[in-house]
Amino acid sequence: MPGTKAVAYGGPGKVEIDCSVDAVGFEARGHGAEAGVERPATVLNTLMDLTRAGGAIGIPGLYVTRDPGAADPNAEEGSLSIRFGLGWARSHAFFTGQCPVMRYNRQLMMAILYVRVQIAKAVNATPIPLDAAPQGYRDFNKGVARKFVLVPHGLLASRTT
Ligand SMILES: NC(=O)c1ccc[n+]([C@@H]2O[C@H](COP(=O)([O-])OP(=O)(O)OC[C@H]3O[C@@H](n4cnc5c(N)ncnc54)[C@H](O)[C@@H]3O)[C@@H](O)[C@H]2O)c1
Incomplete structure (x- = not known):
């Protein structure tokens, strides 16, 4: 996002947003040095970091129960390294599934x-x-x-x- 800088959870000058949408899903790739590398949890973790307490996160992006081609064995089983405690601590509301x-x-x-x-x-x-x-x-x-x-x-x- 031009002109904004995200810092660690709770840090000074933190940019926060009311609501966010994950329109990427499990096929997410990393940024910077990790550009192009499979990072299936990166968008969800970033959104939990940037969405304010009491905010909402919409997740139309697809997450699967199995991903046989995944680089990491956990992701093959559809298990991602999600910092769910962050979403819990901030009382985020999550909405996901097939779009109506x-x-x-x-x-x-x-x-x-x-x-x-x-x-x-x-x-x-x-x-x-x-x-x-x-x-x-x-x-x-x-x-x-x-x-x-x-x-x-x-x-x-x-x-x-
Ligand atoms: N819930 C539903 O009913 C529903 C409907 C349609 C699509 N989908 C899902 O929505 C997702 C997006 O679909 P699409 O057709 O727009 O796909 P797409 O491939 O056109 O768009 C995904 C975009 O995400 C970007 N991206 C990758 N890693 C990123 C990251 N770390 N940070 C930010 N952006 C990143 C890619 O560059 C790409 O532009 C898919 O998972 C798709 O299956 C769900």
């Missing part, structure tokens, strides 16, 4: 149809022609912060790269 997509479906659809939200911009979606699909998949695999929408028949010809 159908509940928001109609309002979102109408918001999109009436251009109240620009969904492609919000999720960084980029329409690409079929020929560009291999490069799109390669970029996606590298973790670019974009979503690609394949437009096989050129229906969005003026919008594709």
Whole structure:
């Protein structure tokens, strides 16, 4: 977060937020020297550190019961090193599970149809022609912060790269 600096729990000048959302899940990677390394608990631990006492943490990000490809044997069993005591001590409320997509479906659809939200911009979606699909998949695999929408028949010809 530009302009903010998180310090240890309870430290002076600590930045705190009312609510937070883990939209990453167990596939989280480390930062800095640990960039690219599997760190499945890092987002939850960071959010418990940054969310104020009595605050809420929403967790739509996926956590699994088994992750056979995981680097660490505990993570293979879906066990993560979560500092749950931190969340307990701060009386955080946790909300998680499958998102109730159908509940928001109609309002979102109408918001999109009436251009109240620009969904492609919000999720960084980029329409690409079929020929560009291999490069799109390669970029996606590298973790670019974009979503690609394949437009096989050129229906969005003026919008594709
Ligand atoms: N609960 C539900 O119903 C529901 C619905 C849709 C998606 N999901 C889950 O939500 C999660 C996100 O889905 P998505 O399609 O946006 O995935 P995505 O791969 O497009 O986005 C995940 C983002 O997290 C970033 N990231 C990785 N490590 C990070 C870290 N340590 N700190 C901050 N960011 C980090 C990645 O760079 C990537 O941009 C997935 O776990 C997915 O399964 C859940």
